[in-house]
Each structure stands twice: as structure tokens, then as C-alpha cells.
Amino acid sequence: MADIFAYVPHKVGVVEDIAYEYPDAAAKIDTGAAVTAIVTGTGADLDKACETLTGYYKEVIKVDQAELSYPNAEIIRKVLVNIVPAGAIVLAPHDTFGMDLAPGLSVKMDAGYAADIVDIEGTDGSDLKLVRQELGGAVSTHVTCDSSSGAVLTIRPGAFTPAEDASAGGSVTDKSGDAGDLSSKRTFVEVVEAEVGDVDITKSDVLVSIGRGIEDEENIEVAQELADAMGAVVSCSRPIVDAKWLEKSRQVGTSGQTVKPKVYLAMGISGSFQHMGGVKGNPFIVAVNKNAKAPIFQVADVGIVEDILDFMPELTEAIEDL
DSSP, X not given: OOOEEEEOOEETTEEOTHHHHHHHHHHXXXXXXXXXXXXXXXXXXXXXXXXXXXXXXXXXXXXXXXXXXXXXXXXXXXXXXXXXXXXXXEEEESSHHHHHHHHHHHHHHTOEEEEEEEEEEEEETTEEEEEEEEGGGTEEEEXXXXXXXXXXXXXXXXXXXXXXXXXXXXXXXXXXXXXXXXXXXXXXXXXXXXXXXXXXXXXXXXXXXXXXGGOSGGGHHHHHHHHHHHTOEEEEOHHHHHTTSSOGGXXXXXXXBOBOOSEEXXXXXXXXXXXXXXXXXXXXXXXXXXXXXXXXXXXXXXXXXXXXXXXXXXXXXXXXXX
């Protein structure tokens, strides 16, 4: 099987959670494979990210250049083409950055490409047997990807088991000199931080998150009562913000806030990739939905098929009676 490389994003030296999930994905491709992490950036932040990753990868490749201080997919594609050997498999996160990076990378590598991978069933010769989701997660599809000349796969965050053992004792290899031409037609302007409203959902350990199942704006009070009883905060999926029932700062998802709670109650939320992409850190997920086939049940630790407008008041009452 081909060599496996994983591109690891980081922010001010803190690596994204997908970094801890890549080894599980790589093991499902080839149980004996050693996956190599690739990190780009500059200065102390890059060094901090590399130090963290040596606990989980035998080899960490760092590329330190001023042009990489902001993750520009156009430039990083060039870096990876110069560093990754022909025929290798490259793993990238399936998020807005990964969706920008990966398709063009597969073209430049003349390699296979598959996006939004939620499971890997193994290999059949050079064919990778993959599972991905369609129609907002309503349908799982089993596909094959020819990796005979390499492959680029985007991995859905949260789909694979994160590594807990940080004893890999890996080493860092500096390939900054191999980066090549880092010119770009794009120009970084600035980072605009998401607005923080009256409540910062990114700081909460427990979230009661509501979706279309709440049905009416007046019913949000039912969720608030449950949140109050639990010492939690109410968050939501995009349809609630689009309806102007809650402010944008309460939205969880790829177009909203990224949260890392310890407990996440998904009330009447279907569980699309766009929503779950904003839930990080492997929280304990409790999902309640009338639709027994809702995608949220595939990632939930506890799934309950019920109308949330019946369920939430009963749970609130039970908690208050404790």
C-alpha cells in the first residue's frame, strides 16, 4: 500500500481535532501503515503544533515559510505537490479549507479523489473501499477510489476514533527548503472573528441545541427551561437563525460557531455535515428526533425517537425533581 500523509491545520499552534482522528482512518486503509503528518506555518506557533503531533505520529514534516502564516490553499497545494511523493495517499479535513485544498491537489498529483469520507472498509488491491454520505447525510454510499497513482481523501471531522495515547515519540523533519514557489494570486486581507452575542456558546460545557423540530419561535422557551435546569446554554442549527428566531452567535455549524462541549443535546436537529462540522472535541451526544432515520443518530451516543416538544418538558421536570 502507498505511503499515507495527513495535512494537519492549526490555529496559533493548537492543532485541529482531526489530527487525532487521522491515525484511525489510516489504519483502516492499511493496518501496518505509518501516517506522516504535514504542518505548515511559521515561527513559534508552528513549532508548538509540531511538538504536539510528535505524541501521535512517528514523523512530522514541518514547512516554515512567511507565506504560510495564513492557511492559503493555493500555496499549500504547491507545498504538498513538492513534498508528497508520487503515488501517496493524502488525508485532509472535510471542512471549508479542505474542500478548497483537496480537489485541486488531486489534479496536480494526478491522483484519485473522494470527499467527505465517514468510514473506510478496507482495500481491494489498489481500490480504496470508502463510505461517504449524500443528500445532507440522508443516504450512505459505498464507493471505490482507485489509488494506483495515489489518492486525496477529505475526512469528515468526528467520523473516526481519536487517538488517546500520546506516546508515539515521533520526530520532526524540517522540509522548509523543499516548499518551492510560494507565489499566489490570492492576497490575505484579515481575519474577521465571529461576533459574540449575549451568550458565548463556545465556552459552554453543556449545550441544548435546537433545530427545525422546535416548530415555532414560541417553543424556544421550552428549550430554555431545559437549559436552565441543566445549567446549560441554548444553541441552534442554521434554520433557526435563518428564521430570525435566535441570533447568529448561537448557531453551531460550518457557517456558524465551532463548539467543544462535554455534553451536546441535539433537539430536533437532522445532523447534516454542515451542522456537525461545528461540533468538535468528541462530546457525549444525546439526539432526540421524530425521524428514526435522521443522520444525527449515526453519531449520537444516545438516540431517542420522540417529539422534542413532548420530551423536553418531561426531562426538565425530571431534572428539577432530583
